[in-house]
Amino acid sequence: xxxxxxxxxxxxxRPQAMNAELTADERTRILAKTARxxxxxxTLPDGRRDLVGLDRGELAAELVxxxxxxxxxxxxxxxxxxxxxxxxxxxxxxxxxxxxRLAESFVIGRPEVATEQTSQDETRKWLFRFRDxxxxxxxxxxxxxxxxxxxxxxxxxGCTLSCRFCHTGTQNLVRxxxxxxxxxxxxxxxDSYGEWPSPSDDKPRLLSTIVVMGMxxxxxxxxxxxxxxxxxxxxxxIGLSRRRITLSTSGVVPLMDRCGTELGVxxxxxxxxxxxxxxxxxxxxxxxxxxxxLLAACRRYPGASNARRITFExxxxxxxNDTEAEARELVRLLDGLPAKVNLIPFNPWPGxxxxxSTHEQTAKFAAIxxxxxxxxxxxxxxxxxxxxxxxxxxxxxxxxRAADQKAAL
Numbered sequence: 001x002x003x004x005x006x007x008x009x010x011x012x013x014r015p016q017a018m019n020a021e022l023t024a025d026e027r028t029r030i031l032a033k034t035a036r037x038x039x040x041x042x043t044l045p046d047g048r049r050d051l052v053g054l055d056r057g058e059l060a061a062e063l064v065x066x067x068x069x070x071x072x073x074x075x076x077x078x079x080x081x082x083x084x085x086x087x088x089x090x091x092x093x094x095x096x097x098x099x100x101r102l103a104e105s106f107v108i109g110r111p112e113v114a115t116e117q118t119s120q121d122e123t124r125k126w127l128f129r130f131r132d133x134x135x136x137x138x139x140x141x142x143x144x145x146x147x148x149x150x151x152x153x154x155x156x157x158g159c160t161l162s163c164r165f166c167h168t169g170t171q172n173l174v175r176x177x178x179x180x181x182x183x184x185x186x187x188x189x190x191d192s193y194g195e196w197p198s199p200s201d202d203k204p205r206l207l208s209t210i211v212v213m214g215m216x217x218x219x220x221x222x223x224x225x226x227x228x229x230x231x232x233x234x235x236x237x238i239g240l241s242r243r244r245i246t247l248s249t250s251g252v253v254p255l256m257d258r259c260g261t262e263l264g265v266x267x268x269x270x271x272x273x274x275x276x277x278x279x280x281x282x283x284x285x286x287x288x289x290x291x292x293x294l295l296a297a298c299r300r301y302p303g304a305s306n307a308r309r310i311t312f313e314x315x316x317x318x319x320x321n322d323t324e325a326e327a328r329e330l331v332r333l334l335d336g337l338p339a340k341v342n343l344i345p346f347n348p349w350p351g352x353x354x355x356x357s358t359h360e361q362t363a364k365f366a367a368i369x370x371x372x373x374x375x376x377x378x379x380x381x382x383x384x385x386x387x388x389x390x391x392x393x394x395x396x397x398x399x400x401r402a403a404d405q406k407a408a409l
Contacts, residue, residue: 023253023254023257024254026254027254027255027258030220030222030252030254030255031222031223034176034220034221034222034223037156037173037174037175037176037221038175038176039130039175039176039177039178039181039224040131040132040178042109042178042180044107044131048104048105048106048107049062049105049106049107050106050107050108050109050180051076051080051106051107051108052080052108052109052110052180052183052184052187053178053179053180053181053183053184053227053228053231054180055227055230055231056073056074056077056234059073059076059077060072060073062105062106063076066101066102066105068098072094072098074236075091075093075094076091076094076102077234077236077237078236078237079091079093079094080108080237081198081231081234081236081237081238082197082198082236082237082238082239083196083197084187084190084191084196084197084198085108085196086108086109086110087108088100088102088103088106088108089103109131109180109184110184110187110188110191111128111129111130111181111184111185111188112128112129112130113126113127113128113188113192114126114127114128114129114135115127116192119385120385121144122142123139123140123141123142124139124140124142124189124192125137125138125139125140126138126139126185126188126189126192128184128185128188130177130181134157134174134175135157136154136156136157136177136181136185136214136215137154137214137215138151138152138153138154138185138188138189138214139151139152139214140152140189140192140193140207142206144380147204147206148204148205148206148207148208148209149206149207149208149209150208150209150210150211151185151186151189151207151209151210151211152211152212152213152214153182153185153186153210153211153212153213153214154177154182154185154214154215154216155176155177155182155212155214155215155216155217155218155221155224155225156173156174156175156176156177156215156216156217156220156221157173157174157175157176157177157215157216158171158172158173158174158175158215158216159171159173159215159216159217160173160216160217160220161217161250161283161284161285162284163250163270163272163282163283163284164281164282164353164354165272165282165315165317165346165352165354167349167352170351171215173216176216176220176221176224177216177221177224178224179224179225179227179228179231180228181224182224182225182228183228183231183232185214186207186210186232186238189207190207193206193207195207198237198238198239201239205240208244209240209244209245209246210229210232210240210244210245210246211245211246211248211268212225212229212245212246212247212248213246213248213268217249217250217252217285218247218248218249219247219249219252219255219256219259220252222255222258222259225247226259226262226263229245229247229263229265230263232245233245242263242264242265242266243266243308245265245266246265246266246267246268246311247259247263247265247266247267247268248268248269248270248313249267249268249269249270250269250270250283250285251269251270251283251285251286251289251294251297252285252289253289253293253294253297256297256298256300256301257297257300257301260300260301260302260303261302264302264303266308266310266311267298267301267304267310267311268310268311268312268313268342269294269298269310269311269312269313270283270313271291271294271312271313271314271330272313272314272315272317272321273286273291273321273326274291274321274326274329274330274333275291275329276290276291278320278321279291282317282320282321291333295333295334295337298310298337298339299336299337304337304338305338306338308338309338309339309340309375310337310338310339310340311339311340311341311342312330312334312339312340312341312342313341313342313344314330314341314342314343314344315344315345315346316343316344316345316346316356316357316361316362316365317346317354317355317356317357318346318354318355318356318357318358318361319355320354322357322361322362322365323365324364324365324368326365327364327365327368327369328368330369331368331369331372331374334374339374340374340375340376340377341369341374341375341376342376342377342379343362343365343366343376343377343378343379344379345357345362345378345379362378363378366378
């Protein structure tokens with residue numbers, strides 16, 4: 001296994017590096033390949049349509065098709081996304097005959113809760129199943145001191161990236177999640193904690209933030225992820241501010257710009273190495289978008305500032321990426337970039353080929369970053385006893401893949 005030791009010129013732009021002119025073509029190629037893993041239609045066997053996941057325009061169009069005025073969409077939006085109601089009969093601002101017609105044509109769905117586990121540290125993990133039987137895992141991580149916490153959402157069944165330290169990466173990509181399925185994870189988590197209607201801005205939220213860091217690479221399911229997040233951010237519904245949403249990517253460079261421009265959510269980058277040699281091995285996506293290109297995209301990310309720093313995630317692997325030399329190289333790479341570095345102790349899983357860095361070595365690594373002015377908290381592992389910690393999520397879903405599907409997007 002390459003040691004990944006840093007040195008002068010360790011990160012360079014490769015001869016075939018993508019430039020700005022190629023970004024649009026590459027983005028189009030990614031989105032076209034993504035379509036091969038589209039989710040099934042959001043329609044029940046009896047023909048009823050799930051309203052969760054529809055944006056305002058789509059919701060209005062469904063009502064017009066039913067012979068109703070478009071303004072009814074605003075009423076439905078309030079009941080579905082602000083009140084969290086799943087039963088049309090409870091929508092008392094809508095006339096009873098229309099409620100009956102809505103129930104004949106539509107549902108307000110939630111994923112099935114196959115299992116729900118709560119860790120000794122109060123972390124909660126759900127295994128959700130969707131209408132086609134496919135499962136994903138979702139985690140709520142409460143703040144240990146305050147009445148708030150983060151919901152970690154998944155965007156794909158399985159994953160295509162095969163990062164070597166990640167349990168999810170040992171599972172094949174089965175399919176993308178639809179906007180309703182991504183959004184439904186958060187809504188079901190709220191059901192579990194009874195946090196409806198949506199709290200107003202001046203009231204505390206228990207489910208206060210979202211981290212799109214669960215199963216899958218969200219930028220390889222960009223359209224569905226973006227649609228779900230726009231609905232979550234709508235101020236007349238769930239109303240969660242973009243500043244309370246963080247999207248994590250392993251570095252799908254062509255879509256990072258689009259994410260920043262269209263969504264403006266916080267950005268987290270799974271870095272985990274400071275040389276292309278090592279990152280090629282442990283984060284194979286680096287072979288397409290090496291570190292220099294990834295960091296250039298980070299520097300372009302709209303809104304990045306000292307107030308809204310980009311977070312770099314760095315899993316500490318003993319004897320692999322945790323030397324003081326690598327910490328100093330990381331400082332060099334991040335020079336001038338508004339950033340913080342989350343140092344994540346490796347969370348073991350059955351058959352994992354790595355060990356967690358020692359506390360002493362992690363502390364030395366953090367001290368170098370802190371001395372250079374980069375906040376580098378050492379993340380406290382949460383939910384390890386129920387395999388809910390970072391890099392531990394995995395389901396038993398598998399799908400046979402043809403040879404031409406084995407290549408990463």
